[in-house]
Amino acid sequence: MPALAVIPRETHPGADEARLIADIRAGNTEAFEYFVRQYQPKITRIAFRLLKDLGEADCAAQESLLRAWQSLSEFREGSTFETWLTRICINWCKDRLKRRRVVRYFHQGPEREEDEGPRDTAPHPAPSPERRAQSREIRDRLRSAIESLSPRQKTVFTLKHFEELSIPEIADLMGLDSGTVKSHLFRAAQKIRESLRELRRT
């Protein structure tokens, strides 16, 4: 077995990924470690935003990297590895969301203590209990409404509002055109408003 190139555990900004991929295809399989160390945290974060479960997000990230590894011959030179990998992860998460039998309406985020002060340190009076209760109610209703979106709408909404990607970036990741992405975003916003009205009635 030929000597393998040693890829340091720390990531190298600007590493020549195209060269690494060529090396891997030529037989230097250990070079794939770079991609795992570099991108697993990022795709875990995206998966967590969609799945709201860290264990499932880890599974999504691992499966995505494994698929990327097994399908490396299908990777096209014109695209970046990060975009390709993120696309694999998003598709995995969408499939997962579809398969879920129980739709989570509430994501149990970290509870805030009543005596917790305001987040920022600007010198202004702390919000009153009524204001804090109102803020919490808005947040809970909005969270529930977002969870009620379809997998595709939720993905587009999450990438736009939480990952702060542009419309063309989202289109590239999801294999859609920009007009379709805007359409999904519009429908997601409509669906959220409808859910908010429903929640107000209950």
Place this chain on the structure above:
Amino acid sequence: MKVENGTSADHLTDDELSSLALAPTGAPEPLPAHLSACLRCSRLLAEWKSALSEIGAEDEDVIARRPADEWREAEDATLAAIRRAGAPGRGRARTLRWAIPAAAALFLFALAIGERRAAPPVAFDDPAGLSAQDRADDALLRDVDRLASGDEAGSGWSALAPDPERPEPAPAAEKRS
């Protein structure tokens, strides 16, 4: 100048507030004139926008709080899975490598089961189903059993070592014990 309480007819509804907070394309939309005059509604709009960014920040917090060794452990598990998978792009060849022999073994097993079922069952209590040799063996075993149990009144020792000059007696029709 903004006032705290305008008329309720002027205030923005939740629908209007959420539409402004969740602008579909993410681009800022022109704000209604009412907001420049109403402290209540402008505060509520800020709450909506703040709620959206807080929901995003909650996820970020979970990820940010994760210890470095947990990240390393997850990455190591991925690398281990990749090493088990073998060389890239050969997943299908590997699958075929064990799948074909397994399929062949199953096929042969199915054939063997089929042949066994096709063969007629041997009727052990029907002497007509046995060959002449089988019947002779059975008779010998019965004699041995009889002698071992002390019964010499049956066919006698002569049955075990028949006189070659004498014709063999016909086997006695007996019930199998």
